Amino acid sequence: MNTLFVKDYDEMSQKGFEIFREVIETKENPIVSINTGGTTRGFYKLLVEAVNDGLDISNTTIFVLDEYIGPKNEVYTVYTYIHENFLDLVDTQPKEVHFIDGSIDNPDAEIERYKRLLDEHPRDFQLLGLGTNGHIGANEPGTPFDAEMFLAQHTDSTIESTMKEYDISREKTPTAMITLGFKEILEAEKIVLMISGEHKAEATKTLIEGEVTENNPASILQQYENATVIIDEEAASMLEKTQ
Numbered sequence: 001m002n003t004l005f006v007k008d009y010d011e012m013s014q015k016g017f018e019i020f021r022e023v024i025e026t027k028e029n030p031i032v033s034i035n036t037g038g039t040t041r042g043f044y045k046l047l048v049e050a051v052n053d054g055l056d057i058s059n060t061t062i063f064v065l066d067e068y069i070g071p072k073n074e075v076y077t078v079y080t081y082i083h084e085n086f087l088d089l090v091d092t093q094p095k096e097v098h099f100i101d102g103s104i105d106n107p108d109a110e111i112e113r114y115k116r117l118l119d120e121h122p123r124d125f126q127l128l129g130l131g132t133n134g135h136i137g138a139n140e141p142g143t144p145f146d147a148e149m150f151l152a153q154h155t156d157s158t159i160e161s162t163m164k165e166y167d168i169s170r171e172k173t174p175t176a177m178i179t180l181g182f183k184e185i186l187e188a189e190k191i192v193l194m195i196s197g198e199h200k201a202e203a204t205k206t207l208i209e210g211e212v213t214e215n216n217p218a219s220i221l222q223q224y225e226n227a228t229v230i231i232d233e234e235a236a237s238m239l240e241k242t243q
């Protein structure tokens, strides 16, 4: 795992986007998996600017990391977020966008459908954010490292983060989501995990200085040379060393 220490949110977004951009520009038919949340809004701003400035995404296939269980057009869904922050703002569209349908009655069938698609489309790039409890996607603490795509129940801290991020009541906040498992996440050729803010400092410390254990989901990245963790000063504030 490589670590990249940056000053602030903007520089984190910039560095994360640079790695993504190189994948888009060097692969003939890039296949990428992207995520949502507060951490990635700056990344999408840069992506939209770049596409409207001529970055060619017409050969790019997009997958998503996860999707909340709930009606498709709710404010918190990955579907809504990716439209509002990316697809509705760009002049040209990607070749294909594959969303996970979290509105269906039979999540198992949806998981099977999406897993087949993922098998047919090895990813060149996976974008990640970090939960305050160390989760990636919705692989919460305790999820086995060999987990494949599954229906995950959120912990309380994750439910609270979702409430805050989308400014919604607890009743309205989803408590479960379909997520790529560690297996599908780690299959990507390049993985970028962006971390910003003081509220992530403890999770960052556990990720960087803690042991590799299922209680600390993101720690698995320590074993992956193709993973880059981009950490801003606030998130790095509890680390022993930042060089």
Ligand code: GLP
Residues within 6 Å of the ligand: 035, 036, 037, 038, 039, 040, 065, 066, 128, 129, 130, 131, 136, 137, 138, 158, 161, 165
């Ligand atoms: C959420 C999502 C992830 C996201 C992460 C960090 O629960 N399931 O896809 O990357 O947690 O979110 P944020 O960037 O808002 O802190």
